[in-house]
Amino acid sequence: MDLTLWWDGWDPIIRIGVIGTLGYIWLVLLLRTTGPRNMAKMTPFDFVLTVTLGSAFGRVLTAREVTVSEAVMAFTLLIALQWLLAYLRRSSRGFTTLVDPGPTLLFHDGQPVEKAMRRHRFTESDLHSAARENGLGSLEDVAVVILQADGTFAVIPASAMGDGSAVRPYLGS
Known part of the structure; x- marks a missing residue:
């Protein structure tokens, strides 16, 4: 040996x-x-x-x-x-x-953005998880979910939206 x-x-x-x-x-x-x-x-x-x-x-x-x-x-x-x-x-x-993916709108106006969800391989369950991780009970409490360039979710509660102007730059995603 x-x-x-x-x-x-x-x-x-x-x-x-x-x-x-x-x-x-x-x-x-x-x-x-x-x-x-x-x-x-x-x-x-x-x-x-x-x-x-x-x-x-x-x-x-x-x-x-x-x-x-x-x-x-x-x-x-x-x-x-x-x-x-x-x-x-x-x-x-x-x-x-x-080179940067940029932010992507995944959820808006009470609905998932299907094209973006498919492109990034997310499910509605992932959106529910993001809502819960941000202290929100369900997607009914969510105005917007944005996928950030680093892979994290930015979740904006419905109560914080006001006129919706914060989302306008992402509506083309």
Whole structure:
């Protein structure tokens, strides 16, 4: 039986300790310097960054052929690309429209917006859950449900609607 499956000496253990510590410190510094944007509610792009960083960090820890400088470059590149994407989203309305899903009206005037519900694969049960999570007894107490870009529901109670002007920008969704 090959015992290297269980123990291959101290070198790999020390390498993981050193690389893991340096990589973790570098990631924390990068995320700290790029600000809380990366830590806010996750958009699809934030999710991709999180998964990619986790995957890269896992590879750095376990692949003997990955050097510290390669790990630092990989982490820096991923964070820089996220920062560039955030910059483009902030500075270009056209780019923002291209990459951001934007809010979607799911419920209005006592009825689900069927086209939007199908497109986002929601059921009426999901709307009922959103109403309950917002302290409302049923959809009869809800004026509007909007799917936000981060995947959360914005639920506006019927009692807060007034003239309905808050919903007009979403009626085309």
